[in-house]
Amino acid sequence: MPATIVLKPGKDQSPRRRHPWVFSGAIARLQGEAKEGDAVRVQAANGDLLGTGHFSPGGSIAVRLFDFGTEAQLPSPAFWEEKLRNAYQLRQRLDLATGTGTTDVYRLTHGEGDGLPGLIIDVYGDTAVIQAHSPGMYFARHEIAAALQAVIGSGLRAIYDKSAETVPTQAVPDAQNGYLFGQSSGHEHLVTENGHQFAVDWETGQKTGFFIDQRDNRELLARYSPGRRVLNTFCYTGGFSVYALQAGAELVHSVDASKKAIELTERNAQLSGHAERHAAYAQDVQHFFKNPVSEQPYDLIVLDPPAYAKHLSARHNALMGYKRLNLAG
Numbered sequence: 001m002p003a004t005i006v007l008k009p010g011k012d013q014s015p016r017r018r019h020p021w022v023f024s025g026a027i028a029r030l031q032g033e034a035k036e037g038d039a040v041r042v043q044a045a046n047g048d049l050l051g052t053g054h055f056s057p058g059g060s061i062a063v064r065l066f067d068f069g070t071e072a073q074l075p076s077p078a079f080w081e082e083k084l085r086n087a088y089q090l091r092q093r094l095d096l097a098t099g100t101g102t103t104d105v106y107r108l109t110h111g112e113g114d115g116l117p118g119l120i121i122d123v124y125g126d127t128a129v130i131q132a133h134s135p136g137m138y139f140a141r142h143e144i145a146a147a148l149q150a151v152i153g154s155g156l157r158a159i160y161d162k163s164a165e166t167v168p169t170q171a172v173p174d175a176q177n178g179y180l181f182g183q184s185s186g187h188e189h190l191v192t193e194n195g196h197q198f199a200v201d202w203e204t205g206q207k208t209g210f211f212i213d214q215r216d217n218r219e220l221l222a223r224y225s226p227g228r229r230v231l232n233t234f235c236y237t238g239g240f241s242v243y244a245l246q247a248g249a250e251l252v253h254s255v256d257a258s259k260k261a262i263e264l265t266e267r268n269a270q271l272s273g274h275a276e277r278h279a280a281y282a283q284d285v286q287h288f289f290k291n292p293v294s295e296q297p298y299d300l301i302v303l304d305p306p307a308y309a310k311h312l313s314a315r316h317n318a319l320m321g322y323k324r325l326n327l328a329g
Contacts, residue, residue, distance in 0.1 A: 002074060003032030004041045005055070005063055012044035015051050015065060020117045022053070022063035036171045037135035039074050054118065054136025058170070064117035064134055075140060080147035084121075087114045088151050097123070105191045105200075107212050119144070120166075122208040124191045124200055126156060127184060129208040132163040135171040145180040158182030160202055177203070190271075194219065196242050197271045199264060210237055214304075221302065222247035228299035231255070233285045238265030240302045245274040253298075254280040255288045286325060 007015075011026035022042055034040050040055045042063055052072040053065035066075075066083070073079050087109045091097035096106040108121040108128065118134030121144075128148055132138035145159045159181040167175050187201045193215060202209030218239050221230075226248040232240045235254040244252045254265045262282040269278040281288060285305070305325060309318030 001032065002040055002052075003030055003034035003038065003055070004043050005030055005034075006043050007045060007050070009045040012046075012048070012050055015042060015068065016044075018068050020053070020065045020112045020115075021061045022065065024060055024062040027062055037139045039136065041072070041074075054134055056135065056171070059168075064136070066115055066117060075143065077143060077147065080140070080143050081150050083114070083116055084109070084144070084147050084151045087116075087121075090114075102195050103193050105193050105198075105210060105212055120208065121148070122202075122210075122212055123152075124189060124202060124209065127158040127160060127182075127189065127202070128152070128156060129160045129162055129202045130180070131166045131208055132161075133166045135167060138163050138167045138172055138175060141180060149181060156181075158184050160184070162202065162208060188267075193239075196246060197268075198237060198239065198242065199267045199271065200237065201264065204260075205264075206236060211239060214239060218243040221300065224300055225249040229296065230300045230302070231298040232302040233288070234303070234305050235265050235280070236261050238268045238280070240304075241265060241278060242268050242272045244300070245269060245272045245278055249277065252278045253293065254278065255283055255285055256280075257282065257284050 005022065006028045007026050008028045015022060028045065034055045036056060038055045039052060040063060041052055042050045042065065044050055049070045049072060051065040051068040052074050053063040055063055067073050088097060091106055091108060104125045106123055108123050109116050109119050111117050111119060118132060118137040120131040120133065122129045130141060130144065132141060141161055141163065148159055149156055158179060161180050162177050164175040164177045187203050188199045191198055191200050198210065200209040221240050222243040225244040228249050230244040230249045230252045232238065232252060232254045235241055235256045238254050241252045241254045256262055256265065259282045262280045265280050269275045281293065308321045309315050
């Protein structure tokens with residue numbers, strides 16, 4: 001029997017409105033025993049069942065709810081399959097998972113947005129890459145992988161778990177990346193986004209291998225790129241660079257401090273068929289701004305730095321960092 005979290009009087013309005021987070025300060029008591037990542041029931045002070053979710057006793061967010069109401073379910077093979085099927089069918093209706101050939105890269109689940117807090121699943125052609133951001137989702141990764149196979153079927157040949165970088169280390173100190181289903185040969189995998197081909201490395205690259213959430217911004221940049229001089233800073237895989245090249249930019253310069261990122265960007269520029277209008281530089285961006293390679297100004301600059309602050313305590317230093325970056329440019 002799963003444990004039950006009983007909330008303090010007046011603390012039930014948030015889950016009744018289907019907010020997926022239950023904060024530790026809202027909890028009156030724990031009935032039963034539950035450890036990190038366990039599925040628990042959440043109950044109002046008057047006894048109403050409010051939902052079910054994963055328990056995290058050490059954090060400010062004590063429960064991440066994945067189902068709501070008096071009929072809320074606990075995880076089971078049927079539960080995971082229903083959740084993933086709903087997400088998959090939504091992407092199909094949005095023409096993101098059609099298999100038409102123009103795009104085979106999309107985000108299948110986006111945490112709370114799909115009723116699966118702590119779970120990211122990105123699809124790259126016939127491979128799904130999972131990232132668990134909570135212990136509960138990490139512990140359920142094998143059940144989630146089985147449900148993925150049931151939902152996508154023969155279109156899925158491999159599932160890679162890349163949670164070691166995202167699951168809280170204090171809760172899961174021994175998390176390791178690896179294939180949960182199938183295998184893949186080599187680190188380079190070719191995928192297609194809006195007809196543009198990209199080499200993606202989900203095993204050793206950042207995030208799940210590609211910044212899928214920037215698709216619309218890449219399209220926007222392409223609209224302004226014809227005949228323009230474009231600078232793409234913090235370029236990573238060179239997604240913005242490829243869109244600008246394909247759109248007819250006069251030249252594109254890509255800058256990233258990571259040599260590996262620059263190598264991947266150069267590879268993607270070659271795949272675009274317009275590498276002769278592209279140059280890449282493995283340099284610190286601020287150094288590049290202070291020591292430009294061309295006297296001619298750029299018409300368009302993509303400035304998308306990594307997060308300088310992941311906690312409130314780092315806010316001041318982050319603001320100074322962003323200020324220095326903009327002044328350098």
